Amino acid sequence: VRVQALILDNFKSFPKRTRVPIEDGFSTVSGPNGSGKSNIIDALQFVLATSTSKGMRADRLSDLISTLGNKPSCKVELELKALFPGPGGGPPVARTFTLGRSVRRRKSGNDVRYLLDGSPIRLADLQDVMRLLGFPTSGQNFVLQNDVIRLTAMGPVARRQVLDELA
Amino acid sequence: VRVQALILDNFKSFPKRTRVPIEDGFSTVSGPNGSGKSNIIDALQFVLATSTSKGMRADRLSDLISTLGNKPSCKVELELKALFPGPGGGPPVARTFTLGRSVRRRKSGNDVRYLLDGSPIRLADLQDVMRLLGFPTSGQNFVLQNDVIRLTAMGPVARRQVLDELA
Amino acid sequence: KRAAFLEAFEAVRDAFAETYAELGRGEGRLILEDPKDPFAGGLLIKVRPRGKKLSRMESMSGGEKALTALSLIFALQEVNPAPLFIFDEVDKDLDGVNTMILAEAIRRRAEERQYLVISHHRVLLERSDQTLGVTMRKGHGTQVTGVKMAAAEEPASEEAAAV
Amino acid sequence: KRAAFLEAFEAVRDAFAETYAELGRGEGRLILEDPKDPFAGGLLIKVRPRGKKLSRMESMSGGEKALTALSLIFALQEVNPAPLFIFDEVDKDLDGVNTMILAEAIRRRAEERQYLVISHHRVLLERSDQTLGVTMRKGHGTQVTGVKMAAAEEPASEEAAAV
Numbered sequence: 229v230r231v232q233a234l235i236l237d238n239f240k241s242f243p244k245r246t247r248v249p250i251e252d253g254f255s256t257v258s259g260p261n262g263s264g265k266s267n268i269i270d271a272l273q274f275v276l277a278t279s280t281s282k283g284m285r286a287d288r289l290s291d292l293i294s295t296l297g298n299k300p301s302c303k304v305e306l307e308l309k310a311l312f313p314g315p316g317g318g319p320p321v322a323r324t325f326t327l328g329r330s331v332r333r334r335k336s337g338n339d340v341r342y343l344l345d346g347s348p349i350r351l352a353d354l355q356d357v358m359r360l361l362g363f364p365t366s367g368q369n370f371v372l373q374n375d376v377i378r379l380t381a382m383g384p385v386a387r388r389q390v391l392d393e394l395a
Numbered sequence: 396v397r398v399q400a401l402i403l404d405n406f407k408s409f410p411k412r413t414r415v416p417i418e419d420g421f422s423t424v425s426g427p428n429g430s431g432k433s434n435i436i437d438a439l440q441f442v443l444a445t446s447t448s449k450g451m452r453a454d455r456l457s458d459l460i461s462t463l464g465n466k467p468s469c470k471v472e473l474e475l476k477a478l479f480p481g482p483g484g485g486p487p488v489a490r491t492f493t494l495g496r497s498v499r500r501r502k503s504g505n506d507v508r509y510l511l512d513g514s515p516i517r518l519a520d521l522q523d524v525m526r527l528l529g530f531p532t533s534g535q536n537f538v539l540q541n542d543v544i545r546l547t548a549m550g551p552v553a554r555r556q557v558l559d560e561l562a
Numbered sequence: 563k564r565a566a567f568l569e570a571f572e573a574v575r576d577a578f579a580e581t582y583a584e585l586g587r588g589e590g591r592l593i594l595e596d597p598k599d600p601f602a603g604g605l606l607i608k609v610r611p612r613g614k615k616l617s618r619m620e621s622m623s624g625g626e627k628a629l630t631a632l633s634l635i636f637a638l639q640e641v642n643p644a645p646l647f648i649f650d651e652v653d654k655d656l657d658g659v660n661t662m663i664l665a666e667a668i669r670r671r672a673e674e675r676q677y678l679v680i681s682h683h684r685v686l687l688e689r690s691d692q693t694l695g696v697t698m699r700k701g702h703g704t705q706v707t708g709v710k711m712a713a714a715e716e717p718a719s720e721e722a723a724a725v
Numbered sequence: 726k727r728a729a730f731l732e733a734f735e736a737v738r739d740a741f742a743e744t745y746a747e748l749g750r751g752e753g754r755l756i757l758e759d760p761k762d763p764f765a766g767g768l769l770i771k772v773r774p775r776g777k778k779l780s781r782m783e784s785m786s787g788g789e790k791a792l793t794a795l796s797l798i799f800a801l802q803e804v805n806p807a808p809l810f811i812f813d814e815v816d817k818d819l820d821g822v823n824t825m826i827l828a829e830a831i832r833r834r835a836e837e838r839q840y841l842v843i844s845h846h847r848v849l850l851e852r853s854d855q856t857l858g859v860t861m862r863k864g865h866g867t868q869v870t871g872v873k874m875a876a877a878e879e880p881a882s883e884e885a886a887a888v
């Protein structure tokens with residue numbers, strides 16, 4: 229499986245629809261303090277549904293909607309490429325598809341949707357696709373800002389609990 | 396008041412007596428990870444008695460004694476220069492003097508001494524001298540490794556308590 | 563439950579010995595406080611950085627602790643792999659040499675998996691395959707200023723210049 | 726006790742507005758949650774980084790928070806001065822430009838007081854009056870490799886090269 233791009237639309241400091249290419253191999257992101265680097269990671273956590281709003285540095289999901297835009301909703305999509313079994317047992321076929329998630333602010337409570345190639349799916353379906361692609365559904369592939377210091381400050385019991393999740 | 400040098404003798408990673416010059420103005424210390432930079436700051440906290448052993452990353456005071464040396468004690472001295480009122484009300488006179496502190500490991504409990512120009516004084520005397528020189532006795536002039544992150548992670552009440560100490 | 567935990571522990575313990583040898587260039591050991599009943603105790607980390615005595619995590623320097631934590635993170639990721647790994651300023655406690663060692667360790671792993679790493683350190687940025695520059699424009703939000711392939715020399719922009 | 730606290734609070738609040746203008750190049754405010762009974766509430770920090778809206782500490786980036794915390798530290802030190810200030814890697818969350826701004830702020834204050842600052846950032850080291858290089862020699866412990874006056878060019882040693 230290959231991640232090809234992340235598309236942020238009215239998400240945090242990205243009021244305009246922005247396509248962020250993710251290349252193969254070792255990619256880095258650099259820029260001044262406060263320029264939106266960690267917001268890109270929050271967008272990845274949002275679309276993969278691996279974090280609470282607090283883990284994305286927001287009090288509520290609706291805080292993820294950009295204050296710089298004028299829409300009451302935000303959306304993030306992830307372009308992926310994976311090998312699927314070919315028709316009738318033939319050679320595997322590479323297919324590109326998109327996972328998406330959006331949130332719309334409503335008086336009666338936020339309206340959250342999950343998408344596969346633009347069509348609505350349930351959260352459980354999204355998590356099935358992730359398991360199929362080899363993504364941990366609890367976000368263990370993310371090391372967020374200051375996680376390293378938090379890990380060094382843990383006592384022995386808290387450190388063991390990190391292993392409990394693996395078992 | 397001017398700090399002129401710090402002398403570490405068998406303290407942490409300094410088994411040999413080492414004089415560290417502290418110049419006027421803006422001095423920096425640089426070097427690889429684990430090379431002993433923060434140990435220099437621990438030595439300053441030790442001689443000024445502004446921290447517990449935990450604040451110097453040691454379980455007990457005797458853990459400050461270097462494992463690389465072969466003496467059962469360690470000592471740190473601070474060379475200072477200050478203006479003292481001149482004899483008989485004349486013009487102030489600059490005088491250099493040394494504050495010191497040592498700890499010796501004993502079976503019956505550590506033997507801790509405070510020194511002024513080599514002669515033993517009490518902790519209360521050392522703190523009087525510090526107040527006279529304008530040093531805060533609670534170490535507010537030290538910003539230790541990761542203190543900045545600890546301050547950003549504090550809630551509003553913990554932040555207010557930082558001000559309580561000032562009042 | 564206990565058997566499953568012990569299996570995971572042994573896998574991570576063996577992986578950690580290797581990742582610590584790679585990053586800390588020394589000997590690293592994970593030890594259960596209570597091997598008979600792991601859930602009654604914690605997990606101890608003992609390492610011997612290059613040229614030093616074996617010591618506990620508590621008595622190490624800031625950078626040595628960070629390198630030990632990173633070795634544990636790599637060991638966990640080896641036991642529980644994913645197609646994409648994301649690191650946000652994990653190198654900020656490291657000096658120049660250790661940042662370089664970390665960058666090389668990521669490069670090796672990036673042959674099979676994708677890594678997306680945020681950093682301010684030139685030493686790490688110049689060892690990546692490509693660098694995405696971002697800046698914030700007043701009122702317009704985050705602008706992605708372009709992808710620099712490793713071969714090109716100029717930084718993404720003076721504002722974004724790494725320390 | 727309340728009067729003494731309010732006096733200290735006002736001094737720090739006024740100093741913070743200035744230090745945040747200097748470091749964050751924006752507007753900084755300290756606000757008591759309960760001005761009538763300060764001990765019943767906490768201390769809020771609201772800042773408007775250059776070109777952005779006023780926001781609380783919680784919603785800022787890592788570097789923006791660090792700069793805000795450093796402004797508070799400078800404000801506290803102005804109200805409670807000492808002959809020597811000591812900073813241990815306070816710049817590790819900052820990008821190149823903010824590290825430079827911090828270094829200049831220290832230079833200004835170092836005309837009257839002594840500052841001893843540990844850092845791995847070249848951008849800060851080259852703006853100091855002198856740099857003390859240290860290395861660890863196997864079995865011998867920490868060696869002080871000499872003081873480099875700002876004018877000289879070569880780094881203390883390759884091992885110690887800043888990131």
Ligand SMILES: Nc1ncnc2c1ncn2[C@@H]1O[C@H](COP(=O)(O)OP(=O)(O)OP(=O)(O)O)[C@@H](O)[C@H]1O
Pocket residue numbers: 239240241242259260261262263264265266267268291292293294295296373777780784785786787788789818
């Ligand atoms: N809902 C939102 N709408 C608009 N802007 C937002 C929103 N949420 C956060 N931001 C902005 O995003 C900025 C933070 O960005 P981010 O944390 O990604 O910075 P960063 O590039 O990681 O910086 P650093 O190097 O300091 O870690 C804040 O300054 C904040 O103003």
Ligand SMILES: Nc1ncnc2c1ncn2[C@@H]1O[C@H](COP(=O)(O)OP(=O)(O)OP(=O)(O)O)[C@@H](O)[C@H]1O
Pocket residue numbers: 406407408409426427428429430431432433434435458459460461462463540614617621622623624625626655
């Ligand atoms: N009592 C002691 N005897 C000998 N060595 C000691 C003693 N206490 C600590 N040390 C050594 O000091 C080292 C840590 O030094 P220190 O914390 O000053 O490093 P540093 O230069 O600040 O590194 P960093 O850049 O990673 O923060 C440890 O590796 C430890 O081995």
Ligand SMILES: [Mg+2]
Pocket residue numbers: 265266373650786787788
């Ligand atoms: Mg960030």
Ligand SMILES: [Mg+2]
Pocket residue numbers: 432433434540623624625813
């Ligand atoms: Mg240190």
